[in-house]
Amino acid sequence: GTAWAAREQKLVYWHLPTFTKIADEVIRENFEEFRKSAGLSDSEAAFVKISGKDFIPQINAGLETGNLPDVVWLNESLIQLYRSQGRMMDVTDIVDDMKGFEGGIFETSLAAVTHGGKAWGVPYALNPWPMHARVDVLEKHGLDYPRTWEAFVETCKIVQDKPFYGFGLDLGLNTDASQNIMQILWCHGGFTADDNGTAAFNNAGNIAGFDFINSMYNDAGIIPRGVVGNSESSWNNKMYQAGQVAFVNNPTSIYAHLVSNDPELQAKTGLFSVPAGPAGAFNQIDTWSTGIFNTAPEPELAKGLVKAMMDPAKYNEVITKTNGRWVPVYPKLFEDPWWTSRPQYGEFSNIAKTGVPVSYKGQPSPGMGEVLSTNLVPEALQTVLVDGVPAADAVAKVADKIAAIFERANG
Structure with a gap:
């Protein structure tokens, strides 16, 4: 040109x-x-x-x-x-x-x-998106890193002492939230696209995952409530680096930051594979x-x-x-x-060998890129967390939007 x-x-x-x-x-x-x-x-x-x-x-x-x-x-x-x-x-x-x-x-x-x-x-x-965990806090309570999501919730209840919360799960309107949420949906059998890359978000695993996150947020109370108003992808980095949460699921930018800026907190931080749900442990x-x-x-x-x-x-x-x-x-x-x-x-x-992309079960695609950049998944989940919409309805509704994007963007 x-x-x-x-x-x-x-x-x-x-x-x-x-x-x-x-x-x-x-x-x-x-x-x-x-x-x-x-x-x-x-x-x-x-x-x-x-x-x-x-x-x-x-x-x-x-x-x-x-x-x-x-x-x-x-x-x-x-x-x-x-x-x-x-x-x-x-x-x-x-x-x-x-x-x-x-x-x-x-x-x-x-x-x-x-x-x-x-x-x-x-x-x-x-x-990789490992779980960053405060091993010093676990040790103080005589606990090991929890290997299932059920155990994870119980562990968070034990170790938290508000305003120190168990889980810095991002649920705001930003791409980190989409990725945090997807990882939990996969562990419950959910996925966004099928093996052929066709949008298939309306599935039982995603509904179970929405319900599970809702129970962590509203029933167990292990996630800071203000997170739904957050639009920044660095929210969970900041929460962990400020010592306000015991666990966050994030790329190792957090850990690398601590190596240079807070060796004391780095020494108390462990990096783990995500816990397993009914469908197993899926690492992004x-x-x-x-x-x-x-x-x-x-x-x-x-x-x-x-x-x-x-x-x-x-x-x-x-x-x-x-x-x-x-x-x-x-x-x-x-x-x-x-x-x-x-x-x-x-x-x-092992995470590198077995990890899956955020587009699981499909390959990364233009449509998935658009789903991430428009924050459709956290937006749908927020209707469950804040407005009490049943998970099945929220999943079905956003599945239609995702299908329309995939059809247009992936051709």
């Missing part, structure tokens, strides 16, 4: 902060190293830092004007959304190279980027991938940068510097002393 005519850069990379300064610095150094090796001058290559808050608005603006980055990190639903709009470059060759590395790459990460037998993004990191993982927009003026340069980023030795340095924030897509890298010397991450490689 004409928007590109004004662009002097041959390579533009948008960088989303990784939660640890040191990892960001290593990524920056690797970018510079690639720039020099590719013979690009300073003005021919741009490393642009974009905050998480501004990211989607800026991408959307770029989609309108054609002024997009070449290389960017995207979560799984966005890779599939932009792929469905014909905007992503086919990167199957890069992913095939990665599969050739000793031990290959985690199969779970491939679901996020593939469609029609091709890869439309390069899996960069797995983001999401996959961050590197995408290349097909508007990139120099496709080989863009691909070269991504290949350099995924070089196992360089990549391992970034991953280990994120303080456990991210799990490597190469299983072999779990043999690095960084992981083997930290037993608190012992459950991680």
